[in-house]
Amino acid sequence: MVIDVLVIGGGNAALCAALMAREAGASVLLLEAAPQAWRGGNSMHVRNLRCMHDAPQDVLVDAYPEEEFWQDLLKVTGGRTNEALARRVIRDSATCRPWMRRHGVHFQPSLSGALHTARTNAFFMGGGKALVNAYYRSAQHLGVQVRYESPVQRIEMDNGRFVAAWVGDERITARSCVLAAGGFESNRDWLRQAWGQNALGEWPADNFLIRGTRFNTGVLLKHLLDDHGADAIGDATQAHMVAIDARAPLYDGGICTRIDCVSLGVVVNQAAQRFYDEGAGFWPKRYAIWGRLVAQQPGQIGYSIIDAKAVGRFMPPVFDGVRADSLGDLARQLGLDAPTFEATVAAYNAACRPGTFDHTRL
Template sequence: MHTDVLVIGGGNAALCAALTAAEAGARVLLLEAAPRLLRGGNSAHTRNLRCMHDAPQDVLVDAYPEEEFWQDLLKVTGGRTSEPLARLTIRASSTCRDWMRRHGVRFQPPLSGALHVARTNAFFMGGGKALVNAYYRSAERLGVQVRYETPVQRLEIEAGRFVAAHAGDERITADACVLAAGGFESNREWLSEAWGTNARGERPAEQFLIRGTRFNQGVLLRHLLEAHRADAIGDPTQAHMVAIDARAPLYDGGICTRIDCVSLGIVVNREALRFYDEGEDFWPKRYAIWGRLVAGQPGQIAWSVIDAKAAGRFMPPVFPGEVAQSLPELARRLGLDEATFMRTVDDYNRACQAGHFDHTTLDDCHTAGLQPPKTHWARPLDTPPYTAYALRPGVTFTYLGLKTDETAAVRFGDRPSDNLFVAGEMMAGNVLGQGYTAGVGMSIGTAFGRIAGAGAASAAHRARKENA
């Protein structure tokens, strides 16, 4: 079969591309690997996108100017980012909400409390599943043809130009194609291959859990990189990786498995030792480093330990924690060496400096003479009951992807294709070399999905003119 624009993928970036191409008058076919009930990829698990704004805007309070957004991104990536593509994403985030509303997305009023995101992030009413459903309804109205349970195994590419896609025994041709099929985070064999064996003889990736869809196997990504030598970007071990509840399911645990009390207590590893500053910065800026930190610990496991003073100050996870009336009892319940655990807690408690605790600011409650330090929100663990949550690394999406530029074109030997484009997780490594800050993945997917869709529609229009 033949279409003007073929979109491979079914999440936010793919839908933004399909909608944009359809708005431009192209006939669009979208292929989603998942069944209809599980459509939307990781986007179904999201809640918000990060938005630049110079003044209060509808659901966003105060201001979050371009330079502050850029500095936040620069900090979490450690400079491993393309500034032009990052700034393109940032600027696009300031103007996308009206377009999203036209396609049925609704936003909820600003949030208050400990998440610190009412100024920076716009939250979807009903979460990511509602956003995905709204986009699919809009796509249907625009005439986009959607086929579920249709994974694509390989592409035909000639001299850098897309020719056809193969889904099972079917060959589908198109004048242009957008790749938005996600990373390889659901492919545990590839994760294990990338992470290898550590100095303790462990294979860390075997302990990883996948926060999102099971359908992001990276089949097309590997095919593009190996069979067609498309230009690559990113480190295969880098990912949006969060510390989540160790009891979470292997796939599709989503947001409710995240543990958000890290900054309110201490985190210890299997040896009952702390290993990083729990109060380094506001949680939305630093939560995504903790998956990788736990991945580096023995057995890829750790415990977030709080006391009663933390109650009500964080989003409660779906599973209850391990609770004890004394710290020695808690150590025994966790299977940790009691003497070492008590020494760790006693050292921390003695190091806590009196200050004015305020979890909504970078307060002056810190430790002194302790390694690693706790920079903010350091209060002694001294008020029972005590609670601990077991942590495992939870992978959201991987950063190895296809190199691109401001046109979203896939590149071969540093030459951009004129009819093959990429968006979403398959190119997020251009902006995210490491680290993460809340909502930026949706910002990248929305910006480059729309760019890719417009580029594909233009390529299809050129092809029609040439063939007329």
């Protein structure tokens, strides 16, 4: 029997494609590179969905209309986005949650410590792992065939049409194919090539920790670019890059390794100097720039400094922070130059406006 739709990939995009194709009556085979225990790609580490809505909903307070969503996207991308595609995604996001519920996904209100998201983001009950598991259960119920530990190395094309995919020495044919095999963020060589060396002679990518899956090696991306003439667009160094704890594992640390106290304190590099405005914009719209900012610092290291008043006002990290009773003592524990560090913090404090600070009403 010839498969109608072959889906290459095992994360959110791949599963949604497989489910929708099966609902339309097609026979579907999904190939996931990872073992079953690690299925789902980066999707198993997600926690919420930003979606447009014109009125309050069960887990979303107030409205979040299309134009506001578009303006938010425009700001965080610095204008580098395709408006037609973006607006289509924004409009269609309003239909996502009912469809997801039909496939077993449950939602809950904004989590404590997740700042300024109660109106814009619907959180998955159980996080990304529960999301992925719900989709796989639905796929099994609908009759989608799933194969694990099946990485695709190459595909055959005939005049631009899909013919077959190769998993090792096995050739798999299908009438159509959906490629949803992820990016190349766990391909060290490709990251090194994209980022190159900095002015200090360092290779920044060598120090990157990948909080997502280790299975996104970009094999098919490179194959399509090199062997099938696919167009490359954008900047290979652009990514959803967040600041994570330097003690996190090399792969699959997940969202619990993210440092969320940045906007409530001071961030310095190894020279004990600030390098960006920590409070610029709402944190949910700015957190994804901090990985790149840290990557541009010597050693790809930064230190987020908070005082006792900030504790409990952000999503707690998985690792305990370094504690000290004075700035000088903290600097010594971190290996920073104490006089420079104290001067940096003093300058920051001197620039603060007087008044009562409410981190929930920025």
